[in-house]
Amino acid sequence: MNLGSGTESTIVLDIAFWVISVSTIIAGLAVVFMKDVFRAALFLVVAFLGTAGLFVLLRAEFLAVVQVIIYVGAISVLILFAILMTRDTEQGSPSNRLRYPAGGVALLFMGAAIFVSFNSDWVLLTEFLQGGVGETPGLSEATVAKVNEVYADTVPVIASLLLRDYVLAFEVVSVLLLAAVIGALALVRER
Amino acid sequence: MSFDQLYDLLDRFVPESIDWMVFTVTALILSLAVINAMVLCTALYTWFERRMLGRFQSRIGPNRWGPFGLLQPIADVIKLLVKEDVIPVVADRAVFTLAPVVLLVPALMVFIVIPFGEQSFLGKLNVGVLFILGVTGVNTLAIIMGGWASRNKYALFGAMRGAAMLISYEVPMALSLIGVIILAGSISLVDIVSSQGIFYILVQPLAFLVFMAAASAEMSRAPFDMIESESELGAGYHTEYSGIKYAIFQLAEFMAPLVTAAVATVVFLGGTKGIDPIPGQVWFLLKAFSVVFVLLWVRATWPRLRVDQIMGFAWKGLFPLSVINFFVVAVELFVLQEPDGTITNQSMMIMTGINWVVMVVSIVLIATVLGQGKLQHKLPPQPSSLANMAASEGD
Numbered sequence: 106m107n108l109g110s111g112t113e114s115t116i117v118l119d120i121a122f123w124v125i126s127v128s129t130i131i132a133g134l135a136v137v138f139m140k141d142v143f144r145a146a147l148f149l150v151v152a153f154l155g156t157a158g159l160f161v162l163l164r165a166e167f168l169a170v171v172q173v174i175i176y177v178g179a180i181s182v183l184i185l186f187a188i189l190m191t192r193d194t195e196q197g198s199p200s201n202r203l204r205y206p207a208g209g210v211a212l213l214f215m216g217a218a219i220f221v222s223f224n225s226d227w228v229l230l231t232e233f234l235q236g237g238v239g240e241t242p243g244l245s246e247a248t249v250a251k252v253n254e255v256y257a258d259t260v261p262v263i264a265s266l267l268l269r270d271y272v273l274a275f276e277v278v279s280v281l282l283l284a285a286v287i288g289a290l291a292l293v294r295e296r
Numbered sequence: 297m298s299f300d301q302l303y304d305l306l307d308r309f310v311p312e313s314i315d316w317m318v319f320t321v322t323a324l325i326l327s328l329a330v331i332n333a334m335v336l337c338t339a340l341y342t343w344f345e346r347r348m349l350g351r352f353q354s355r356i357g358p359n360r361w362g363p364f365g366l367l368q369p370i371a372d373v374i375k376l377l378v379k380e381d382v383i384p385v386v387a388d389r390a391v392f393t394l395a396p397v398v399l400l401v402p403a404l405m406v407f408i409v410i411p412f413g414e415q416s417f418l419g420k421l422n423v424g425v426l427f428i429l430g431v432t433g434v435n436t437l438a439i440i441m442g443g444w445a446s447r448n449k450y451a452l453f454g455a456m457r458g459a460a461m462l463i464s465y466e467v468p469m470a471l472s473l474i475g476v477i478i479l480a481g482s483i484s485l486v487d488i489v490s491s492q493g494i495f496y497i498l499v500q501p502l503a504f505l506v507f508m509a510a511a512s513a514e515m516s517r518a519p520f521d522m523i524e525s526e527s528e529l530g531a532g533y534h535t536e537y538s539g540i541k542y543a544i545f546q547l548a549e550f551m552a553p554l555v556t557a558a559v560a561t562v563v564f565l566g567g568t569k570g571i572d573p574i575p576g577q578v579w580f581l582l583k584a585f586s587v588v589f590v591l592l593w594v595r596a597t598w599p600r601l602r603v604d605q606i607m608g609f610a611w612k613g614l615f616p617l618s619v620i621n622f623f624v625v626a627v628e629l630f631v632l633q634e635p636d637g638t639i640t641n642q643s644m645m646i647m648t649g650i651n652w653v654v655m656v657v658s659i660v661l662i663a664t665v666l667g668q669g670k671l672q673h674k675l676p677p678q679p680s681s682l683a684n685m686a687a688s689e690g691d
Contacts (some may be wrong), residue, residue, distance in 0.1 A: 116316040143444060145390065150437060170426040179463065180432025185440045186459050258422050260483060283450065 122162055129155025143188050150181045167259045326418055329406050338551045339369035345550070345592055352596035370478050373543060383540035384447060391445035396537070398546035399438035402431045403551045410558045413568050413577040424485035425477060428559055429470055436462040439523060442545070443533035447467065454532025457603060458523035462514060464610040469510035471618035472503040475625040476563055481637065489567035493641040497564040499648050500622040502655040504564045506614050511560070512591060513610070515552030519598035522606055524686060557587035612666050620658045624651065 132151035139145035153176040160169035255262050267275050303322045310318055333463045343358065343366060350357025361367035383392055409424040411417040421427050436459050443455020477483050479499065480491040497504045513520035524532030561567055561583040568576030601609065629648060632643040639647075 117320060141388075142393065143388070147437075147441070166423045167426070170423045170430045173430035174426065174433060178430060178436070178466070182433075182436045182440070182459060182463055185437065185444075186456070189440065189444060189456055189459070259424060281550060 118162060121158070125155050125158040125162070129159070142191075143185070146181065146184045146188060149184070150177055153177050153181065164256050165259055167263055301513075327635075330418060331404055334404060334407055334551060334554065335547065337554060338547055339373070340366075341554060341588070342369050342372070342546075342550050345553075345570070348589075348592055349429065349596055352593075376543040376546075377540055379539045381541065384536050386447045387536065388445040388447070391441050392536075393541065395409055395438050395442035395445060396541045396548070398441060399435060399548040400544050400551075402434040402438075402554055403548050405431045406555045409485055410562060411489060411567055412580055413575070417486070419519075420484070420486055422484050425473055425483045425563070427475070427490070429466070432555075432603075433462075433466060435514070438548075439533050442537070446533070446536035448536050449689060450530045451533050451535045454523050454529045454535070457535060459517065461516070461520065461522055461606055464607055465510045465513040465520075468506050468610060468614035469514060470620040472506040472510065473563065475500050475503045475618075475621045478622075478629060479625055479639065485562050485567075489562055489569065492566045492569060493565040493639075494648065495564065495569075499644055500564075500621060500625060500651055501656065502617060502651065503625075504560075504570065505655070506618045506621065507560065507564070508556075508590075510610075510614055511556045512594060513606070515549070515556060517553065517591070518595045519600050520606060521600060522603055537569045553588055553591050554584070556591065557584040560587050613662060616662055624654050 129152050132148045132155060135148040136145045136152060153172065157169040157172040157177075160166075160172060245280060302325065303318065306318050306322055346368070347357040347359075347365065347541070357365070358368040359365040361371050373486060383389055406428050408418045409421050409427050439458040439462070439538075440455050443451040443458070446452075472622065476496050477497065480488040482488060482491070516523045529553070534542060537545055561580060565583045565587070567583075568580050570576065570579030570582075625647070628647045629639070633639055634643075
């Protein structure tokens, strides 16, 4: 496979990027503006799949697949399952007076995300700028080697980060999830 | 033929400037070949399944069209295509139309990562096993979409049962595959095949059993065909479907055993490995066919479980078994692996011995601790309200 290595596939990648991003944004808007809750949930699935597609274009296959397993296979199914159990969904989801505060909070979050992503000290970006002293900007030899090593198979890298460097946070999250499961069971238990 | 071979072949005939078009065309050609082959296999498989069910039930099965009834699938497809495509007036038209497609596409997508031969696969993904789990998880969406858009209460019941059952059985299926992943040290299907010095069905029999049970629930075939149990729900989520949409649902459903067989062959039966003069593709087909036959055998033999029994079986039966398997394999791997993290065939033999004992002990243990009576939820017998309706109306 020579995807992304030569010039022959960059046009395909560009087309794929634009198709995926535009459809993700349209789906995201549809989630907000659709009257029918069920269809809105389906558009949420499209948005999740679009995000997975963007991960694939970044050559982060593991993240893409995990995105599909968790968000499409579990969370969307949970949302749809809840809608199946709900009465009067055909009338749509009438919004209440919390609409504008909610919009404000969403805008705040978006602003924060954009601010953080533009102001963070991304290691690769700094390397790129430093390498750009000459005629054409480029990455240093060591960085290119490191990037190739990571991109060849992202799974071991992510695994060693999760289970070695950040194992405490990882385990705390698992305990939290376990507590949630036990709590849910305790709530519905017959006495 | 692999992607690169076909790419090089086509690349000779076109100028350098439109190489990206060759790339796309190559991908399209290979995808079309695989899709058509799978649809054809599924059509043949419907014939095979109906003939075999006939044998199991001491009758003949379809034998009128063509030799041995081989043209029966074609007749079926033509019949379904010329039928009127009814969409209920109250149905949600867009979702109703999309549901069959959403069910079929994941089934086809699984074949992207299946290595049919040493060099024959559409894409060598590093995350093959997870890709399969993620893609098959989309099935649930299609079933909910079909059941909800029909605006039919039986369809809705089928969809709700289906959603509950499919998300429950995904858990033991994923956990049973984890045992294989840690033993192979990779989640790429190609690597899993090449790491099988001894086939994993022998090394991890418990994982194989759990996987097969969970997978036959995932594709909602008897004894787990709760979603469309025809004696209770009409036809479940596709009650309102007819014509070509019904045909696509059937295609996806009959393709599911082939998908499962292909995955089980790759993960547990050594995929393309075999004795040398016969090529790997033939071995793959032979193994996959025997898995398909076992699935068919199970379908023909066992009666359908009740809803609560099915959920109990997933959470109290298969889930502990898969966790036991995962735990035992992890401990064995920790003790037996070489300093560089690999496993010799000799250590695998030791693991095989331990795992068979563990399988028998744990199954017997869970069966006696939970027991036939404890797996099912005991309710006092209640007369159906429908049964008394005539009597109460008479009062």
